[in-house]
Amino acid sequence: MKATLLHAPGDIRVEDVPDPSIVTPNDALVRVTAACVCGSDLWPYRGINKVSGPRRIGHEFVGIVEEVGSDVSTVRPGDFVIAPFLYSDGTCAHCQAGVHTSCVNGGGYGHPDVDGALVDAGQGEHVRLPYADGTLVSTPEVPDESQVPALLTLSDVMGTGWHAALSAGVEEGHTVVVVGDGAVGLCGVLAASRMGAERVIAMSRHEPRQAIARQFGATDVVEVRGDDAVAAVKELTDGIGADAVLECVGTGESMATAFGCARPGATVGFVGVPHDVDLPMGTMFGENVGLRGGVAPVRAYLPMLRDLVLAGEIDPGVVFDLELPLAEAAEAYAAMDERRAIKSLLRP
């Protein structure tokens, strides 16, 4: 089959790799019908995370189940399934508590599982993955093509935006600030709005992203950065600050902005993978501004978000502004890297 490999920073290729097959009784084999490129895929693509030799890449995909192992009971061949960006057994204490990302048997795509067999990455034609029952979420029937992009966002960005909002403690009537206008930040706007925030202040300097933010429920847009952004939020909130802040970038500057916008007693919900972040202990302690979040257990939110998508209540799929055949994965990466695209969808 064809799959995407990252050979070196900036060097993405689609090549022939071995066809996967069922290895363990809890496996599923999925034919990928749509996959996408994640902001976190750009870290190794940009060489910020080390790349040592060709590696499979991609962790967001949906598709049709082709075959399952003998122990699998919740999905069957022909089902349309959404795969969260990590697989998980669904039965350990952490999965049971809704923190599937800490599953004792879980792991990431593109790496060997505990038995040493490769779990295929998502940007390819097929994926063999373990713990199918604990990982995959199916739809009652194969969805209409128009709903596929929205369902694909539940693999990662929509669930991650939801996690940011939940971690930040967004409640009905709140004023919420969202730092970051990538796909996750935009989905954070949608999540906060869906949770009943009265005011959602999006930070974005890019007109197309501002338009999506407004479509997702943003009531205000702040176009400046850093201290100026904090000042703008303070002015919008009568000097008080936001009730909840979503940090969806992961840099030192974005985290500082997030804390700067938070009112005393608020919580920053963070989902941007932190790179060179210093936390402001003085503000955290003195002003009681908390920090919660992390790698999002999207599996926990998937059934609920799937139902919202299928009912037409949310359409996070609009974050995809570029769609390409799998063979053009290199362009899908380049477009996101150069911020020509918010998020690229790939069709195997």
Next chain:
Amino acid sequence: MKATLLHAPGDIRVEDVPDPSIVTPNDALVRVTAACVCGSDLWPYRGINKVSGPRRIGHEFVGIVEEVGSDVSTVRPGDFVIAPFLYSDGTCAHCQAGVHTSCVNGGGYGHPDVDGALVDAGQGEHVRLPYADGTLVSTPEVPDESQVPALLTLSDVMGTGWHAALSAGVEEGHTVVVVGDGAVGLCGVLAASRMGAERVIAMSRHEPRQAIARQFGATDVVEVRGDDAVAAVKELTDGIGADAVLECVGTGESMATAFGCARPGATVGFVGVPHDVDLPMGTMFGENVGLRGGVAPVRAYLPMLRDLVLAGEIDPGVVFDLELPLAEAAEAYAAMDERRAIKSLLRP
């Protein structure tokens, strides 16, 4: 009147200072009937926080209102009142949100208020404080002497322990770890227990403190520190970790222990003033362990905790294991500094 002054590290004296009087219409003048020494008073006493010349000290006290300014309506002469460790106007957005510690007009005892008039510190015979309506909490009648120590803890340590538990998200049925066996940590045990924790694991190597912890609801005591303490908690929790962790010390080691004991998805509620703390971003992000808390807005909890004390439902007053006349304040400090006393009560 007599009041305590810190002249230099280790040098506590009780001396004559000017009698205070009403300055602004929102003032109250309180005759202090009981005060105490706080763990945070030990930071300057030990020279870890700078001391530049003699300064008033003490921020926990109860007493009888002697006089009020013309605008004061919620307390009157003769009332028994409890003073939270910071004063606050009670009307600004932060006070209204229950974060009185961030009050725009608030401040600390022993320093001048916004008008430049000294707000007396708590370890003295009288205190003039501003914003009496937003600060002081009275009892329906002058309480029995036996209840005074418990009411005095509501000035700080009991409210702070409560804040730690609330910030950590303690819920019915939880397994909770409390790091720190000072008065705040012990009150944290009591708070967690009162909130319905099924299991409360106290960390203490001191038999008298262990006894109070058990009296306050601790079901387990861990006597080791650091990595050994984390291992002990993991063993007690089948390798899972605690649902909520209270960090009541503020050192780098205690914070590391707190994070080490937290299960994925848990929150560390921190109230120990941080000194040289590095936060484990990898654990926070990768395991979704949050951090919330800070300087406790005890004013927000005071009416509720007062009612629990007056109803005899909690008795945090047992944290006082030394009682001395105000004149012997130096010994009150020395005993706490040398860990001969958990907490010292002073009688002016």
